[in-house]
Amino acid sequence: MDPIITEEAVNHNVPTPEILSQAKVISSQTLLLVSLLLAVLLAVGFFAVRKRSQSKGSSLLLVGPSGGGKTAILSTLVYKRTLRTHSSMQTNMASIALPPSTKSLRIVDVPGHPRIFDQFREYMPDAKAVAFVVDASTISRNGAVVAEHLHRVLHVLISLPPSQSPPAFAIVAHKCDALKASASATAEQLAINRVRTVLERELDKRRTSHAGGVGVESLGGEGDEGTDLGGLECTGNGEFRFAEWEGGEVSFFGTSVAVGKAVPAEDEKGKDGLAPFREWLLEL
Amino acid sequence: MLDHCSISHRGGIVLWSRSFTPAAEQTASSSSSPVNSLIRDALIEGRNAENKYEKDGYAVKWTFVNNLELIFVVAYQRILQLTYVDELLEALKALFVQLFQPFLSTFVASLHVSSTGKVAAVNTATTWDFTKIFEKWDRLFDDVLRGLENKAAQERKSRLKHTSIHPETAIDTILPSDADDVVPSDSGATTVDEEQIARNVQALKNRLKARGRPIAGGRRRLEAGSGRDSLPTSDSDTPTKQKSKKSKTKAQRKWGDEAPTESDMASLDFSYVDVPSPNTPAKVADVTALVDQSSLGIVKDGIYEVKDWEFASTSESSSSVLTQALHKGKEEKSSAGLLSNVFARLTGSKVLTQDDLKPVLEGMKQHLMKKNVAKEIADKVCEGVSESLVGKKVGSFQSTSSAFRQALSSSLTQILTPKTSTDLLLSIRTKLSSHFPSSQQREPYSITFVGVNGVGKSTNLSKVCFWLVQNGLRVLIAACDTFRSGAVEQLRVHVRNLSMLGVGPNGATDSKGRVELYEKGYGKDAAGIAKEAISFARDNDFDVVLIDTAGRMQDNEPLMRALAKLVSTNNPDKILFVGEALVGNEAVDQLKKFDRALRDFSSASGTGKERGIDGMIVTKWDTVDDKVGAALSMTYVTGQPIVFVGCGQTYTDLRQLRVSNVVQAILSD
Ligand SMILES: Nc1nc2c(ncn2[C@@H]2O[C@H](COP(=O)(O)OP(=O)(O)OP(=O)(O)O)[C@@H](O)[C@H]2O)c(=O)[nH]1
Ligand SMILES: [Mg+2]
Numbered sequence: 001m002d003p004i005i006t007e008e009a010v011n012h013n014v015p016t017p018e019i020l021s022q023a024k025v026i027s028s029q030t031l032l033l034v035s036l037l038l039a040v041l042l043a044v045g046f047f048a049v050r051k052r053s054q055s056k057g058s059s060l061l062l063v064g065p066s067g068g069g070k071t072a073i074l075s076t077l078v079y080k081r082t083l084r085t086h087s088s089m090q091t092n093m094a095s096i097a098l099p100p101s102t103k104s105l106r107i108v109d110v111p112g113h114p115r116i117f118d119q120f121r122e123y124m125p126d127a128k129a130v131a132f133v134v135d136a137s138t139i140s141r142n143g144a145v146v147a148e149h150l151h152r153v154l155h156v157l158i159s160l161p162p163s164q165s166p167p168a169f170a171i172v173a174h175k176c177d178a179l180k181a182s183a184s185a186t187a188e189q190l191a192i193n194r195v196r197t198v199l200e201r202e203l204d205k206r207r208t209s210h211a212g213g214v215g216v217e218s219l220g221g222e223g224d225e226g227t228d229l230g231g232l233e234c235t236g237n238g239e240f241r242f243a244e245w246e247g248g249e250v251s252f253f254g255t256s257v258a259v260g261k262a263v264p265a266e267d268e269k270g271k272d273g274l275a276p277f278r279e280w281l282l283e284l
Numbered sequence: 285m286l287d288h289c290s291i292s293h294r295g296g297i298v299l300w301s302r303s304f305t306p307a308a309e310q311t312a313s314s315s316s317s318p319v320n321s322l323i324r325d326a327l328i329e330g331r332n333a334e335n336k337y338e339k340d341g342y343a344v345k346w347t348f349v350n351n352l353e354l355i356f357v358v359a360y361q362r363i364l365q366l367t368y369v370d371e372l373l374e375a376l377k378a379l380f381v382q383l384f385q386p387f388l389s390t391f392v393a394s395l396h397v398s399s400t401g402k403v404a405a406v407n408t409a410t411t412w413d414f415t416k417i418f419e420k421w422d423r424l425f426d427d428v429l430r431g432l433e434n435k436a437a438q439e440r441k442s443r444l445k446h447t448s449i450h451p452e453t454a455i456d457t458i459l460p461s462d463a464d465d466v467v468p469s470d471s472g473a474t475t476v477d478e479e480q481i482a483r484n485v486q487a488l489k490n491r492l493k494a495r496g497r498p499i500a501g502g503r504r505r506l507e508a509g510s511g512r513d514s515l516p517t518s519d520s521d522t523p524t525k526q527k528s529k530k531s532k533t534k535a536q537r538k539w540g541d542e543a544p545t546e547s548d549m550a551s552l553d554f555s556y557v558d559v560p561s562p563n564t565p566a567k568v569a570d571v572t573a574l575v576d577q578s579s580l581g582i583v584k585d586g587i588y589e590v591k592d593w594e595f596a597s598t599s600e601s602s603s604s605v606l607t608q609a610l611h612k613g614k615e616e617k618s619s620a621g622l623l624s625n626v627f628a629r630l631t632g633s634k635v636l637t638q639d640d641l642k643p644v645l646e647g648m649k650q651h652l653m654k655k656n657v658a659k660e661i662a663d664k665v666c667e668g669v670s671e672s673l674v675g676k677k678v679g680s681f682q683s684t685s686s687a688f689r690q691a692l693s694s695s696l697t698q699i700l701t702p703k704t705s706t707d708l709l710l711s712i713r714t715k716l717s718s719h720f721p722s723s724q725q726r727e728p729y730s731i732t733f734v735g736v737n738g739v740g741k742s743t744n745l746s747k748v749c750f751w752l753v754q755n756g757l758r759v760l761i762a763a764c765d766t767f768r769s770g771a772v773e774q775l776r777v778h779v780r781n782l783s784m785l786g787v788g789p790n791g792a793t794d795s796k797g798r799v800e801l802y803e804k805g806y807g808k809d810a811a812g813i814a815k816e817a818i819s820f821a822r823d824n825d826f827d828v829v830l831i832d833t834a835g836r837m838q839d840n841e842p843l844m845r846a847l848a849k850l851v852s853t854n855n856p857d858k859i860l861f862v863g864e865a866l867v868g869n870e871a872v873d874q875l876k877k878f879d880r881a882l883r884d885f886s887s888a889s890g891t892g893k894e895r896g897i898d899g900m901i902v903t904k905w906d907t908v909d910d911k912v913g914a915a916l917s918m919t920y921v922t923g924q925p926i927v928f929v930g931c932g933q934t935y936t937d938l939r940q941l942r943v944s945n946v947v948q949a950i951l952s953d
Contacts, residue, residue: 066324067315071296078394079412084313087323088296090353095397106397109295113328114703144714148705209713214754219905219929219939259313 056165057126059093059106060281064133065142065149066112069174072257073133074109076274081262087111091119098282105281117149121156127167129284130157131277134171136191136254137178139198147202154203155231158247168284170251171195171242172277177256188254188276196242196252204240207232253277285366285433287342288312288359289425290319291380295353295395300418302425308359318342318359327355329923330699333667335370338362347373349381350675351635352388356380367439368432375428380421387417636673636684644688645670655950657913658869661920669695693947699916700943702925706899708858709755715857716827728760728821730829730854732814733901734847734882735862736874737835740903740930742771744862745830746778748901748928750935753782753798757827762817763803764810764850767834772803775832785935800826810834811850818854831856838877848885851895860927861897863918865908871917879922897922903930905939910949915941 062070071085071092078094088111095104105128110120124130132153134146150171160166173191181187210229234244242250256273263272272278287308290301303309311317322344326337337344343362348355356373360366381388391412645666652662669691678687705711712729731748733741742765749759761779765771779801802817814831821829833850836843851859861878863871879896887894900918908914915926929939 067320075297079414081412081414083414084298084301085296086290086292086298086317086319087315087328089294089323089327089355092295092297092395093397094395111296113324115328115698115701118701145705148707205714205717206710209707209710214751215709216751216928216938216940218942219931219945 057128059108059126061123061127061130062109062133063120063153064112065146068133068135070109070133074107076257082257082259129168131170131172133174134195135175136173136195137175139195143198143202147199151206151229155229158231166248173254175256176254191254192252200240207240286360290357292355293353300421318344319357330665330668330695332671333664345369347377352392368436372432636676638674640684641670644685655913656868656911658872658917660872661917696947697943700919700946706925706927725822728826728829730856731858732831732856733860733862734833739862739864741862742774742832744901744903744930745832747935747938749830752828759799759828760821760826761801762814762829762831764813765832765834766806766808766810775801811853814850814854838874844881845885848882852886858898860899860901862901865902865905865914867914871914872921875921897924899924899927901928902926905929905931912946912949915946
């Protein structure tokens with residue numbers, strides 16, 4: 001990054017002698033003005049460079065515990081039909097076209113099995129968006145385990161290098177079809193609320209348990225594999241809230257897919273359980 | 285007789301599946317389905333070199349097609365002892381790949397988009413109508429399955445009758461290398477010359493003759509329904525066919541204990557060829573013959589029977605495709621291998637074969653054993669890796685050994701990465717904070733340390749204790765080693781040291797001691813002492829109880845029973861096995877038996893709750909340098925994580941394992 005900055009800075013320096021030479025009578029006032037202008041120009045240039053060198057990924061990362069429905073979502077988006085799935089043993093990387101634009105998006109579906117889950121780090125540098133997919137129908141039972149996974153993701157998100165523009169992050173409360181809508185809320189809202197509440201509670205437990213704790217050192221020096229996971233910092237009174245999470249905005253979606261079925265044709269758009277999620281992808 | 289069969293991609297997408305019973309249908313989509321369990325508990329754990337997985341009364345078998353990243357899985361009731369499953373898997377594999385190769389390649393490519401843009405074209409160009417593409421597979425599957433089932437039924441019969449002459453070996457491979465010599469024609473079914481037609485007509489006549497003949501003696505009666513009746517769902521769509529089949533008796537070609545003559549064999553082998561004569565009502569897809577052809581041991585018995593003649597396949601192609609697929613498979617074993625290698629060299633990639641991998645595999649096994657990995661584990665891990673590489677394409681610049689190394693590295697990482705949380709502090713705090721706020725007292729968190737003699741149980745127990753105290757927890761140590769003299773005194777010294785050192789992070793020492801010892805001398809019942817200790821801890825507001833047990837050999841049944849009793853009466857939150865990093869081949873035996881004994885005896889005891897080892901502490905880590913193989917052996921055997929590593933004599937010499945570190949150490953030269 002450094003050489004680029006200096007190069008750009010030189011570029012901006014070039015016109016300044018001309019400006020100076022054109023101004024035959026140099027009053028101290030104009031000098032001040034010019035140098036001010038120069039400063040502004042330099043600042044703008046610097047930011048432009050910075051912006052440019054901040055890499056923006058091009059993938060959507062689907063992460064989350066096993067059985068959440070990542071592969072089912074991938075299948076629905078890529079093949080336009082929800083094929084049956086079993087636990088994934090390896091990462092799927094497929095690409096989809098996003099209709100209005102000609103650009104395509106790569107979808108990376110990382111298996112949720114705890115022994116391979118960590119592989120999602122490899123794909124982080126290219127992530128434009130990260131979606132944490134959770135089975136909303138079992139979240140109450142699996143809260144602690146899901147929260148542990150999520151904690152790892154949050155930790156990685158918050159400690160991304162500044163050279164990468166932070167990916168958009170969403171928590172997808174999936175399998176809404178397994179929930180019953182109540183009088184006051186749709187199944188989607190219910191799912192989102194449930195997932196949010198359970199995860200906030202569990203993450204807060206993790207936060208307090210680590211607060212003031214002395215971890216056990218990892219063999220071979222420091223590393224983030226140990227128990228010392230950060231990433232749960234919040235503004236406010238410290239209690240964990242997604243809305244106050246320091247890592248950025250967290251979007252929530254309630255989704256579902258119909259396993260074994262083809263996606264209904266375009267004109268019936270309302271029926272697709274992934275609709276809100278799709279819109280989010282388009283906005284990225 | 286099968287319960288479930290599926291063909292899927294390693295990434296999780298199921299291309300085709302079928303459940304044969306309502307129960308299997310129901311579990312198929314749940315996370316506890318046999319396929320999911322297989323993947324979770326065996327394949328991801330690096331156990332893919334084993335050839336059978338059992339779970340909940342199911343036996344599950346599988347096979348891979350590595351270049352297309354496919355897995356073929358068959359699940360059936362374990363008690364059934366189906367003999368044809370291996371054959372079935374091989375046949376399905378050969379056929380499926382042969383039939384759908386182009387589509388499958390496109391499909392797999394669509395799941396390996398390395399960067400955006402490029403492959404998008406492929407995506408839009410293909411219509412992904414999976415149902416349509418695999419439409420004809422259902423029937424073919426039925427054909428293959430039925431053929432094998434029938435054959436198996438006959439074998440069973442014949443085994444009962446002529447046990448002595450039956451060669452069982454042929455079942456193992458669908459395409460034995462000698463099949464080429466015996467099968468008279470390799471042209472497949474596509475070209476049918478006159479001679480063949482004549483043979484077929486002859487075969488048909490024979491069959492009809494046989495049918496007319498009264499069957500003499502029960503020994504010749506072949507069970508008509510044995511294979512089919514057990515297929516309720518698969519046959520439900522063809523009820524009429526089934527009925528028509530049942531109404532006919534089986535034709536018996538030839539009987540006798542002597543080997544068949546050449547011409548007999550020929551006519552048998554040709555019987556699968558379609559009969560193009562116009563007055564034959566339908567064309568034949570005689571899968572039985574097809575499959576038998578490839579395992580001639582059965583045919584040689586002379587009890588081979590051509591049946592399902594009347595089971596007319598509507599598509600001519602189905603049978604020819606079958607033959608082609610099987611022939612192709614044979615060719616690949618011999619000449620095609622060479623050819624494809626040359627081709628691969630030209631295109632800048634090569635396909636890994638068993639032969640390529642063999643020397644590397646052996647080398648790696650030796651290497652792992654040098655790193656102190658138990659032999660059994662080294663074998664299994666390396667074979668698993670090799671299994672996952674056969675048939676894979678690698679770039680021509682990548683050597684076989686570097687491909688192997690890479691695959692081994694990710695396999696080791698997977699095996700060593702914990703699948704359950706190793707965050708002890710969190711689980712302690714969670715338990716302590718989840719007590720009922722009402723009258724009920726707070727339950728302390730209890731950890732039992734088990735292991736063989738002299739591995740450092742007490743020492744590492746005190747290290748853990750020190751760490752817990754550092755985290756502001758009050759710890760009670762229960763001296764349940766009432767066996768070895770000096771054990772209690774040893775703990776007493778530790779407790780004295782710790783209570784002097786034991787200053788919490790905030791620097792304040794409570795009025796109450798942070799560490800105490802609960803002891804009842806020697807010779808008493810350990811389970812009872814542990815129980816008392818826990819209730820003492822409850823009453824006196826301790827957070828954690830660490831239970832020290834006597835070291836015992838895994839073979840010592842009375843002592844193992846006693847340990848199981850301790851476990852089942854006290855139901856500790858964690859059972860940690862303490863083992864030495866120095867342990868080599870014995871690691872396997874030790875852990876397996878410890879775990880097994882604990883499970884067996886604890887489930888047999890009062891509460892009936894089965895408990896095994898929850899995690900390990902590997903001690904004397906500092907004495908092994910980079911020969912850290914024991915870590916791999918231990919995690920592989922138990923599937924449980926290494927919670928701590930002990931690396932010295934002082935209380936602070938407790939570490940957490942870093943997976944990448946261990947993998948590096950194991951792979952380093
Ligand atoms: N009812 C319902 N079931 C779903 C939905 N989405 C997925 N499933 C089912 O949930 C199970 C798990 O889905 P997968 O897509 O395989 O889960 P995954 O997140 O890829 O899991 P891993 O690959 O193990 O990480 C499958 O049996 C799906 O058929 C949904 O919207 N509703
Ligand atoms: Mg998946």
